[in-house]
Amino acid sequence: MNKVAVLGGGSLGLLLAGKLKASGCDCVLWTRTRLQASLVNARGITIEEREGDPSTLVPIEARPFEDVKAFDGFLLLAVKQTAIKDDFVIRLAEIVPVGGVIVLLQNGIGHAELLEQALPGRKLVIAVTSEGARRIDETTVRHTGIGETRLGEDVEVDKEHLLFIEREMKQAGLSVYLSKHLKDEILRKLLVNAVINPTTAILRIRNGEITQSKERLEFVRSLFAETFGILRSEGLSADESGLWNALLNVSQATSLNESSMLQDVLAGKETEIEFINGAIGRMAARQGKESPWNNAVTALVKAIH
Incomplete structure (x- = not known):
């Protein structure tokens, strides 16, 4: 084999x-x-x-x-x-x-x-x-x-x-x-994808541009904070400030990249939004929490398609 x-x-x-x-x-x-x-x-x-x-x-x-x-x-x-x-x-x-x-x-x-x-x-x-x-x-x-x-x-x-x-x-x-600790890796990547992917897809920008204005930074910070709170209840172990810095590092390290969700939007293809932000919204509902930011980006990306 x-x-x-x-x-x-x-x-x-x-x-x-x-x-x-x-x-x-x-x-x-x-x-x-x-x-x-x-x-x-x-x-x-x-x-x-x-x-x-x-x-x-x-x-x-x-x-x-x-x-x-x-x-x-x-x-x-x-x-x-x-x-x-x-x-x-x-x-x-x-x-x-x-x-x-x-x-x-x-x-x-x-x-x-x-x-x-x-x-x-x-x-x-x-x-x-x-x-x-x-x-x-x-x-x-x-x-x-x-x-x-x-x-x-x-x-x-x-x-x-x-x-x-x-x-x-x-x-x-x-x-x-x-x-041996892949669940935490999955939740960390989900957090990054849930912020970078829909933001770049909705605004039609590259990864490095998500924080290039005060308004964009406020938007991604709000989406990040809501998502972190939901994923922490699912077992995410890292601290919020460390993951926020990690997210900014990913944005800069891949600054010229077009996210996979942006590529799908530009190609007129169905995106994975339901399995990322949509899934986080469903997590929040199971936890008895609100998820207005995740619900909003899910609806916007689906509306584009």
Whole structure:
């Protein structure tokens, strides 16, 4: 069991598949459309690195997801939560056998519980990544920000399987760690996404611009404070001032990036707002709290789509 499939031909999927294949991993890309699979088979994947670094062209086999048969290997699920619908999950159940390992790389929350119920007997590894990527076209991806990926270690997955995934991703030049405290990592990333993503999507700005005026700073500070209070009741352990500074650091470190939600809005695609701020609003309701800021940005982003 040393084969790897990356499912999803978006920005993260192209980046992971290209880097894994370039490093010598036995990796294949599964795409949502026949057209993209055909183009990748003809052209390979082009990875554009940071300014000044040469691009890498990686020949790789691609298959349309609907044509894939049973797969005995590791699956990196790099589609967005909006793609995880009933027909998609039915296909996953047909392809991934009981005992198969699926690494979940989605933003937001709720997908792990959904897939756990829909795919009994499969081993799900929850991952949190801050790698920045932007798809330029069907076969080209730009690596816009070097980040970290953390794999949940507190799961019923053989340690050797987790170590294999970690080793292959590190060999591909990615920073990867196993974590026994992934819930806190998930909540931290959810907090950052819940502030940066809707703000950039609504205002049509890059990450570094969210605090470039007094009015923007007041807006993101209010959204942050409300979200922090809700997530703290869910088990978020860090202090508020430390996380606020971390959020500002992320904004500056990725200042030229367009968030994934902004990219979806500009492309006219459905966003993941329901799985980020919408989910936080539902958390607040369960806690008996109000969430006017999260409810407002959820409604605004949905109205744009």
